[in-house]
Amino acid sequence: MTLERLAYASPWRHIAPSAKALFCSCAMAAAWIAATPVAAIGLALLLAVITLGGARTPWRAYLRVLTAPVGFLALSCVTMLVTVSPGFSAASAAASTSASASAFPTGSGLAWRIAPELLPQVLMTVSRAAALCTALLLLVLSTPLGDLLGLMRRLRVPPLLLDLMVLAYRMQAVLGEAWSDGLTAQRSRLGYGGRRQALRSMALLISCLAVQVWARASALQAAADARNATDELRFLTPQWAQGSRHVTVALGSGLLMIALVLAARIGGAA
């Protein structure tokens, strides 16, 4: 749960979640508007700098968080860049349009090849994904999920869904602790010596926790009843100091960011 820890440690944790969510929404809109890889990459870099400089995420941790998305991007890009050569000469590659695609099934000399003509599309996809991804990371690295739940309550997310999320948020921590304690106990009794043992130990632990789900749910119900629970779980929505000022600043800078990207797009088209 690295993200959580970083978010709680961030000095921006004390900024109203609505402000941060608004700014990141603007950043996401800007990412969709960006028309060129350069604009999108520029946006991604800007968001990364804001995350590192403003939200004070340590850069090593930031890189570590980025490894999974980067891995996905690399794998998918390779997949997209590889295509078949339909057995024609290099001339067909230049005219690789939907017209030549329809000709594919008849080709007999099938061979895999790298398609440099796809590079622009792949670059755009990668840079836009980078921009959207850094926008999301800015939000989650400065705003713990618990605060986002408070925001969702204000945004009138369906109460049942909200209850589900509140309970899941708290209980994933409790179950996670039970899980790691159980894992430690099994390791101390040599439960993970080999692959077969590991699978067996893990299955035992999962089933043990699955059985606990019901007991934990009824204990929580009793605890809620003891505090006069009604049909819906009710909690106070936290108040944030200077909330409206933060929202104004976030909205202003978010709109500015959109305007810049929009200007670049119009300028590029002209």
Add this chain to the structure above:
Amino acid sequence: MTPLIELRSASYCYPDGSQGLHDCSLALRAGSRNALLGANGAGKTTLMQHLNGLLQPDQGGLHWQGQPVRYSRDGLRRLRQQVGLVFQNPDRQLFSAHVEEDVSFGPLNLGLPEAEVRQRVAESLAAVGMSVHARSPVHHLSFGQKKRVCLAGVLAMRPQLLVLDEPMAGLDLPMQKDLQRLLDGLVAQGVTVLVSTHDAAFAADWADEIHVMAQGRCQLSRPVDALLTQPQAWLDVGQSPPEVMALHAELVRQGVLPAVPVPRSIERLLAALRAPRPVTASESVIHEH
């Protein structure tokens, strides 16, 4: 005087068939400190859940200030507003993301206006010394801190009777002392407190009245002062009496300490030993009475 709450010959059988309570009676005086002793499985938790209306006795009944409790929605609502119940394991009763939110759960269920709820949350967090953690996520807290949050969540409902299941379990000595001071403060404000415990020494030291459970039944309910000189009463209900009793009796026999006052803890016995005593004079005076 009418007791604040009274369970009268209650019997309760769990759905799986095991007997929870068997003809169990218990009465608590308003404003008193009560300790509930008993071995594991004696029915302490079952009894406590009856006091809050979480369990309804199959036979017998519960009376609040002399009036029978109704197990209707309204009746339960009123009972649970008066009787706060703190469970043993905090991970089984805290379900909200942040401390503040969890504490607000009870007062909001009482239908209080938001401003009032905010004030109560702040007050009860201050009372348990957790104000600085108001915005912390529950899962970042230590065990002892979680226990305090549980307590705050109940205090925010301003109950007249506070029932705590094994509140000292898992706390180290300084934390236990803190909690004890906190409970004493509540009693000073007129709250009645019932605490279940394994620890006879703590019970003798802290409580005004001791109740001993065995086999689903409250076998003994007596003021501590009366119990401090009767080791047999403890043994009769399967409890070993606190060590201070035998020690004091022996020191009285050897003429080292006077027979009264009976010290309630080793600490107080030691204080009595250290106090400068006008030895035989005062003793003889007492004996003459």
Add this chain to the structure above:
Amino acid sequence: MTPLIELRSASYCYPDGSQGLHDCSLALRAGSRNALLGANGAGKTTLMQHLNGLLQPDQGGLHWQGQPVRYSRDGLRRLRQQVGLVFQNPDRQLFSAHVEEDVSFGPLNLGLPEAEVRQRVAESLAAVGMSVHARSPVHHLSFGQKKRVCLAGVLAMRPQLLVLDEPMAGLDLPMQKDLQRLLDGLVAQGVTVLVSTHDAAFAADWADEIHVMAQGRCQLSRPVDALLTQPQAWLDVGQSPPEVMALHAELVRQGVLPAVPVPRSIERLLAALRAPRPVTASESVIHEH
């Protein structure tokens, strides 16, 4: 004499950055009874997990009978076979449906033949007095019974060093006495035992050697006999000394009890008080020495 196990200037930092151990050293004599005292968060559990190889020190090292422990698969396997670790919360370490199955987990992982496993399971269940519950479902057991099953699961691996984290927590007095007897039986068979506890009185009464942790470091390791007359040594490491010490000192000062032997518990002090004493004669002899 080479200690059975020795942790040498070990430091350990948790992945979240909090310091677990800080230049911590600890040595245990083969066949001894050891108590590990310390407040919550002092690093007791972290230390115990190092002894079993669950955590590997960032600096410093662990030595078994003088040989450095290797953290390879084989090295860990050998270490964990020798060092049995019983955790505090039984619900977090029992994961099979039935008692017998859970106890067989360790021996099966050792790769023992089935007949041997069966025999060991039967033996260790008998040792903890749970033979009649061999086929019982784990979740029907009481807290105390679950704790015993945990212990049986570790005993079935026949460790030479048994490490127990807060084994007395949550047990009532008779169960604590049972467990204490059981541990004494193991020590009599040559097993070395280390028990972490909050309870200084229990440590003084039971252990041969007391180790006190504070701030991730073992601040004090000394035989109980040496500590019983030095309240300052306890206070220096932030522990309140067991009450029996002050009580005994006071009774010695008043001439009620001789200075030696120093009783290790209130119970023994009481026995000393009750014993017929040839008072001044023996005392003067001792003082002359």
Add this chain to the structure above:
Amino acid sequence: MHIMEGFLPFKHALAWTVASAPFLAIGLASAGRRLRAHPEHRMLLGVSAAFAFLLSALKLPSVTGSCSHPTGVGLGALLFGPAAMVPVGFVVLLFQALLLAHGGLTTLGANVFSMAIVGPFVAFGVFRLACLSGLSRSPAVFLAACLGDLATYVTTSLQLALAFPDPVGGVLLSFEKFAGIFAVTQLPLAITEGLLTVLVVNAMAQF
């Protein structure tokens, strides 16, 4: 396997969100009806979601490196039913995005469709079919978990193929490429998850 934040084109992200929404609404409505009859199921659903999240974030021992994780859809569908799995799966995927940076918000709709709708329904359907055809519990559970997992990854590959058709071979070839490259990790993972789910269900039957 989730599609990362921002990888899908806008129209596709929107379309998959629109496609998933009614399932979520129906799932919530059916859960709501159940809660009116059994209010105590609210806690059960919440704890189940937490458990499903835990399963989805697990690292399987020594499969293809530690980054691979099982979906848990098979076990979830068998334990709680496929309808309940839609809101539960939604919460799990949202938490994965916000707590672990797996998946994302713009791709949430697409990921919900593959992991919280297709996967559980296939797993549940396969289990029913296998039971009807007289298979005993263990093989039925294995097939359900394994095929539920595979269905999820096939759906994801299809989603990627629709978004990025191959210039020569179109959607079909693109699907083959994506499915082929992910099969390297997903096939052993699906088999492992199938085995694990069988062990778990058998262990649970003992309780």
